[in-house]
Amino acid sequence: MKGSILSFEQVTFTYVPEDEAVKPAVSDLSFSIGEGEWVALVGHNGSGKSTIAKLMNGLLFPQQGTVQAMGLKMSEESLWNIRSQMGMVFQNPDNQFVGATVQDDVAFALENNGVPHEEMVVRVRESLQQVKMADYLDHEPHHLSGGQKQRVAIAGALALRPRLLILDEATSMLDPQGRREVIETIRELREATGLTVLSITHDLEEAALADRVLVMNAGHKQMEGTPDEVFSSGEELTEMGLDLPFAMRMAGLLKQAGVPMTGESMTEHELVEELWTYYSSK
Amino acid sequence: MDILLKQVGYSYAKDTPFEKRALTDVTLHIPSGSYTAIIGHTGSGKSTVLQHLNALLQPTEGSVLIGERKIEAGTKAKNLRDVRKKVGIVFQFPEQQLFDETVLKDIMFGPLNFGVPEEEARRRAIALVEQLGLPEGVLEKSPFDLSGGQMRRVAIAGVLAMEPDVLVLDEPTAGLDPRGRREIMDLFYRLHQEKGLTTVLVTHSMEDAARYADTVAIMHGGKCVATGDVRDVFANEEQLGDYRLEPPRTVRMQREFEEKTGLTLDELALTEEALARSIAQALTEGREPK
Ligand SMILES: Nc1ncnc2c1ncn2[C@@H]1O[C@H](COP(=O)(O)OP(=O)(O)OP(=O)(O)O)[C@@H](O)[C@H]1O
Ligand SMILES: Nc1ncnc2c1ncn2[C@@H]1O[C@H](COP(=O)(O)OP(=O)(O)OP(=O)(O)O)[C@@H](O)[C@H]1O
Ligand SMILES: [Mg+2]
Ligand SMILES: [Mg+2]
Numbered sequence: 001m002k003g004s005i006l007s008f009e010q011v012t013f014t015y016v017p018e019d020e021a022v023k024p025a026v027s028d029l030s031f032s033i034g035e036g037e038w039v040a041l042v043g044h045n046g047s048g049k050s051t052i053a054k055l056m057n058g059l060l061f062p063q064q065g066t067v068q069a070m071g072l073k074m075s076e077e078s079l080w081n082i083r084s085q086m087g088m089v090f091q092n093p094d095n096q097f098v099g100a101t102v103q104d105d106v107a108f109a110l111e112n113n114g115v116p117h118e119e120m121v122v123r124v125r126e127s128l129q130q131v132k133m134a135d136y137l138d139h140e141p142h143h144l145s146g147g148q149k150q151r152v153a154i155a156g157a158l159a160l161r162p163r164l165l166i167l168d169e170a171t172s173m174l175d176p177q178g179r180r181e182v183i184e185t186i187r188e189l190r191e192a193t194g195l196t197v198l199s200i201t202h203d204l205e206e207a208a209l210a211d212r213v214l215v216m217n218a219g220h221k222q223m224e225g226t227p228d229e230v231f232s233s234g235e236e237l238t239e240m241g242l243d244l245p246f247a248m249r250m251a252g253l254l255k256q257a258g259v260p261m262t263g264e265s266m267t268e269h270e271l272v273e274e275l276w277t278y279y280s281s282k
Numbered sequence: 283m284d285i286l287l288k289q290v291g292y293s294y295a296k297d298t299p300f301e302k303r304a305l306t307d308v309t310l311h312i313p314s315g316s317y318t319a320i321i322g323h324t325g326s327g328k329s330t331v332l333q334h335l336n337a338l339l340q341p342t343e344g345s346v347l348i349g350e351r352k353i354e355a356g357t358k359a360k361n362l363r364d365v366r367k368k369v370g371i372v373f374q375f376p377e378q379q380l381f382d383e384t385v386l387k388d389i390m391f392g393p394l395n396f397g398v399p400e401e402e403a404r405r406r407a408i409a410l411v412e413q414l415g416l417p418e419g420v421l422e423k424s425p426f427d428l429s430g431g432q433m434r435r436v437a438i439a440g441v442l443a444m445e446p447d448v449l450v451l452d453e454p455t456a457g458l459d460p461r462g463r464r465e466i467m468d469l470f471y472r473l474h475q476e477k478g479l480t481t482v483l484v485t486h487s488m489e490d491a492a493r494y495a496d497t498v499a500i501m502h503g504g505k506c507v508a509t510g511d512v513r514d515v516f517a518n519e520e521q522l523g524d525y526r527l528e529p530p531r532t533v534r535m536q537r538e539f540e541e542k543t544g545l546t547l548d549e550l551a552l553t554e555e556a557l558a559r560s561i562a563q564a565l566t567e568g569r570e571p572k
């Protein structure tokens with residue numbers, strides 16, 4: 001693994017520190033993300049994922065522990081430098097829009113980062129093309145469909161050409177094909193530029209594509225490992241309100257229905273191969 | 283309650299320079315007691331259709347019949363209280379419908395507004411918070427000091443608390459964790475069956491559409507291009523492909539299995555459980571010497 005681009009060291013954060021009855025949203029959390037990695041952050045509703053994202057870009061500061069990003073310790077002073085290298089897509093795109101038109105909105109952060117006008121125009125177009133919203137330059141971001149809003153929010157983050165891209169359920173309202181396209185675009189970008197990705201998601205098929213998965217449970221880090229490692233823990237995941245990817249769920253159901261399964265198939269395709277082998281081996 | 287959209291057209295910001303056509307000639311019948319899923323890719327007009335179901339938007343062409351009420355283009359419909367009371371909508375983004383100081387007040391607002399006594403409204407709110415798996419102590423919190431999935435649950439509670447006859451759901455599971463997703467979709471289904479609700483679900487999850495709906499409508503470019511029985515719609519891969527959609531995973535796996543083994547399953551499996559059972563059965567029968 002290359003150097004760490006982001007790390008949490010024993011971070012604890014509470015929204016209501018004055019009230020002891022309120023449990024911390026994030027407790028004693030340590031982890032590190034290597035430059036160029038794709039990490040999926042999963043966990044039940046309220047487990048602390050969005051809070052972690054906000055601690056990463058200095059929207060929130062921990063009561064205990066330290067956050068480091070881009071080699072700097074997160075502080076009031078380093079914040080702007082860190083943010084300029086970070087693209088963030090929030091859970092609700094409406095909270096993120098600042099521009100009156102789609103193109104102004106995408107340009108906004110570039111302007112703040114002092115990107116020269118000509119380059120800005122190029123980047124705005126390019127990133128909107130990447131998410132297939134180039135026909136909507138002059139539309140008002142708030143007056144778009146749900147999925148269109150999410151696409152524009154993603155374009156805003158891509159236009160920054162960040163070193164680290166943080167996606168907080170950024171594709172939850174896209175149709176399956178659109179979702180695959182956007183994820184593919186980001187993967188290509190990562191190949192080409194060495195982008196690091198932290199993706200918060202409830203979509204376990206998407207999590208299965210990551211290099212590494214972090215599992216949060218009630219503010220604590222419950223598991224950390226490759227998708228294979230994490231998904232092999234089966235019941236522990238379902239007890240936390242999570243689930244397994246489709247192929248693994250199907251394997252379980254087939255087993256219950258009396259078909260001997262190895263439990264090793266990770267995709268539908270492998271599953272069908274396995275069923276065929278069984279069928280033709282009598 | 284029957285709902286009928288008849289040749290409905292809708293343009294946002296009509297007669298302004300920003301006019302944007304979203305619907306063209308949409309005819310859609312939602313029979314009382316049915317469970318209809320509306321599918322279609324981003325921007326195809328699904329949310330715009332939904333907002334016609336309780337007259338939040340009024341058609342710029344055509345008409346919408348909601349039970350006895352007729353909402354017609356060109357005439358401003360007044361006194362829509364009754365319609366709003368009977369048709370509850372869960373919006374695509376939960377923040378769109380949360381507004382009150384506390385979760386309790388937010389959930390009680392709808393029922394109180396429609397004349398439900400305070401005690402009863404409170405009782406419903408407390409029961410729903412529990413049914414929707416919200417954490418303890420949430421009732422006195424501001425709905426905006428919650429996680430995304432928790433806000434979604436409060437928004438759903440607020441609509442269920444009104445006990446509508448027609449439940450209209452716009453991507454209700456976006457942002458829910460997998461268990462919440464399953465439990466809450468099952469809860470809608472239980473209400474649908476036990477109380478005879480008319481249910482309309484917009485979803486990008488073909489799996490949920492297959493599992494819960496009996497009728498599927500496809501939106502494409504502002505038009506309703508197909509409606510049909512759930513099995514017929516999902517069996518027609520070519521048609522789905524034309525509208526940049528795809529069959530549910532179960533259907534894709536069934537097809538791949540049939541192709542690979544040469545076996546044919548009895549019918550299109552609409553759930554994972556049904557698919558596993560059919561495959562197990564086909565394998566057993568196929569393996570037995572004839
Ligand atoms: N602004 C806030 N004020 C007070 N408490 C909050 C606030 N935002 C979140 N919380 C609480 O902090 C905890 C963690 O919330 P967070 O938003 O990080 O969860 P999450 O893992 O992103 O969940 P989801 O999957 O629902 O988006 C939850 O219990 C939530 O209720
Ligand atoms: N308030 C608005 N003002 C102007 N145009 C709008 C508005 N809301 C939606 N539109 C446009 O109308 C069309 C249909 O939007 P709608 O929200 O109905 O799509 P949708 O099928 O729900 O899409 P998604 O799956 O992305 O939520 C889109 O092209 C969209 O840009
Ligand atoms: Mg969140
Ligand atoms: Mg929509």
